[in-house]
Amino acid sequence: MKYAKWIFVVLLISSLTSFVEKDKPTGGLNVGDMAPDFKIQTM
Structure with a gap:
């Protein structure tokens, strides 16, 4: 168990x-590189 x-x-x-x-x-190390993509997708 x-x-x-x-x-x-x-x-x-x-x-x-x-x-x-x-x-x-912008919280994580690798997430910083993907932040612009996330913002574009959410907009």
Whole structure:
């Protein structure tokens, strides 16, 4: 059951980070390069 808990934690963190990246495109290291694309798509 340890692996199940870690899988859940990884999924939760990944979903949170993806949500934050959509909310704040300039938050991450690699996200800074993709920020203009996100802004163009949302507009």
